[in-house]
Amino acid sequence: MQYLLLIYEDESVAKDMSAEQNKDLMDRYFAFTREVREAGALLGGDALHPVASATTVRVRGGRATTTDGPFAETKEQLGGYYLIDVPDLDAAMAWAAKIPAAETGSIEVRPVMIFET
Amino acid sequence: MSAERPAPAPGAWLEARRAVERVVRDDGGRVLAGLVRSLGGSFVLAEDAFQDAVAQALERWPVDGLPANPAGWLVVTARRKALDRLRRRSTRQDKQAELELAARLDQAEADEEAPEIPDERLALLFTCCHPALPEEARVALTLRAMCGLSTPELARCFLVPEATLQQRIVRAKKKIETSGIPYRVPALPELPERLSSVLSVIYLVFNEGYAATAGGLLRTDLCEEALRLGAILEELLPEEPEVAGLRALMELHHARRAARVDAEGVLVTLEDQDRSTWDRATIERADARLKTALARRRVGPYQIQAAIAAVHAVAQRAEDTDWWQIVGLYDALRQFVPQPVVELNAAVAVAMAAGPEIGLRRLEQPAIAEPLRDYHLLHAARADLCRRLGRVEEAAHHYREALARTTNASERTYLERRLASL
Incomplete structure (x- = not known):
């Protein structure tokens, strides 16, 4: 089954990090990414720029409106994701728990809907 | 045809x-x-x-x-x-x-x-108690799958409309399917955490039945179901001392069921219970079970709680209770369950062992007094200790505070009687 692991974290924490702390964190992410890839479970994944860079678009009655900022203001923000393919939820949860942000923020595990074509 | x-x-x-x-x-x-x-x-x-x-x-x-x-x-x-x-x-x-x-x-x-x-019941139990499911759904699924309770029976047990319960089960089944909750006994690294979810579901079922007896309702069947689940689980996982600990804990509580409420359905505290009505055979069986579990030297919260219940159960009279041993057991329990309610019970044990005044001071610790500000049992504990010290005015004040915070009819009657007897 495919699962999207959504990484939610308070962005301000990362902002206040020293260069050294930041490097440590990045190293942990690289190590995690390598581990999932080598396990053959990785389908994709990316980090996202902070929500200050977000633009939200809505079309209502044929008219597009654009607003600055994320879809919803929350204490923790979507900061990145991994897309994995594993046998079941237990396996997905085990990978989620290994993402560095699991210790400071939250990882939402969502099964991906597969449509028959 | x-x-x-x-x-x-x-x-x-x-x-x-x-x-x-x-x-x-x-x-x-x-x-x-x-x-x-x-x-x-x-x-x-x-x-x-x-x-x-x-x-x-x-x-x-x-x-x-x-x-x-x-x-x-x-x-x-x-x-x-x-x-x-x-x-x-x-x-x-x-x-x-x-x-x-x-x-x-x-x-x-x-x-x-x-x-x-x-x-394959162990895999079934772990699936029904998967932590990705909401707690009330875990309880309903477990009782239905493992104990064969029908939806109307479950609805009666939990005092919710049948449609609500049905929906709970339908949603849980849908989540099991769409989110890929597996059907298997978890691997060793995950086992302790997953087992604790199973144990807490069983204990929840038991407590639901237990609370109901005091509410004047006939839901004791749930206690029997929980005991049965405990027995099945111990049969399937005989090496896990916490399973035996939970089973002993439930048995020790269950052995006192006849004494817990009086003829009018009003709560009777441990101190005032007629100990001759306790089920001695069950107490002995539970005590033996607990000793075997403790000998495995992998202590956990259910074994400790069972040990506390056992100290009460073996005392011939309320005044024979070994309160210092209970104080020690609460010290161990708070390592596993660092929760204000455990602190509250520990403080009451200290009061019984060392005197009400010391107990009262314990109750005012921020770790108890603040989070449990609106918990009726904190006020009831204060009232009881003031009563023991002969501080009638204060006791009356605390009984009223407790009364203002509980809706359970049996508990209300109990508190009102205490207040009137001051």
Whole structure:
């Protein structure tokens, strides 16, 4: 089954990090990414720029409106994701728990809907 | 076609209905558990097919008489029902599943008369108690799958409308399917955390039944169900001391059930209970169970709570209670369960061991007084200790504070009586 692991974290924490702390964190992410890839479970994944860079678009009655900022203001923000393919939820949860942000923020595990074509 | 069929004899219908209920209660868990496995791990399909088979049994058994092997009959019928359900679906994925299942069923036809039912109940229990499911759904699924309780029975037990309970189960089943909750006993690294979810579901069932006795309601059946689940779990995981600990804990509470409420259904505290009505045989059995568990030297919160209950249970009179031992046990318990309610109980134990004044000071610690500000039992504890010290005015004030914070009728009557007796 495919699962999207959504990484939610308070962005301000990362902002206040020293260069050294930041490097440590990045190293942990690289190590995690390598581990999932080598396990053959990785389908994709990316980090996202902070929500200050977000633009939200809505079309209502044929008219597009654009607003600055994320879809919803929350204490923790979507900061990145991994897309994995594993046998079941237990396996997905085990990978989620290994993402560095699991210790400071939250990882939402969502099964991906597969449509028959 | 049905006109040819002889009508069931008078009484046959009722008799068959009882037989179905008995098989579902006694063997349902094992049948369903094995069924999930033979359907390739699909809990939802198995559960639906099992319900279909039960419905068919209710229809057929009054007419055809009881099958020689009722549990086996349910297995075979449920497998056919599963195949019917797959055929009615039309997606490509289901076609594949149908073919696989048909192949499996062909193989199973051979032992039609007495299909072997391997004991897969542990996997079933772990699936029903998966932490990805909401707690109330875990409780409902477990009681339904493992104990064979029907939706109306469950709704009565939990005092919710049948539709609400039905929806809880439907949602949980949907989540099991869409989110890929597996059907297996967790691997060793995950086992402790997952087992604690199973234990807490069982203890929740027990407490639901236990609280109900004091509410003047007849829901003690839930205590029996929890005890039964505890027994099954210990049979399946005999090496886990926390399983035995939970079982002992429930047995020790259950042994006191006759003394817990008076003739009017009002709560009787441990101190005032008529100890001659305690079930000594059960207490001894639980105590022995607990000692065996503790000897494994892997202590946990249920073993400690059972040990506390055991200290109470072995005291011949309330004044014989070894309170210092209880204080020590609470110190151990708070390492596992760092919660204000545990601190509150620990403070009460200190009061009983070292005197009400010391206990009262303990109750004012921020770790207790702040989070439990609106918890009626904190106020009741203050009131009780003031009463013991002869500080009548203060005691009355705290009893009123406690009364303002509880709606449970039995507890209210108890507090009102205490207040009046000052």
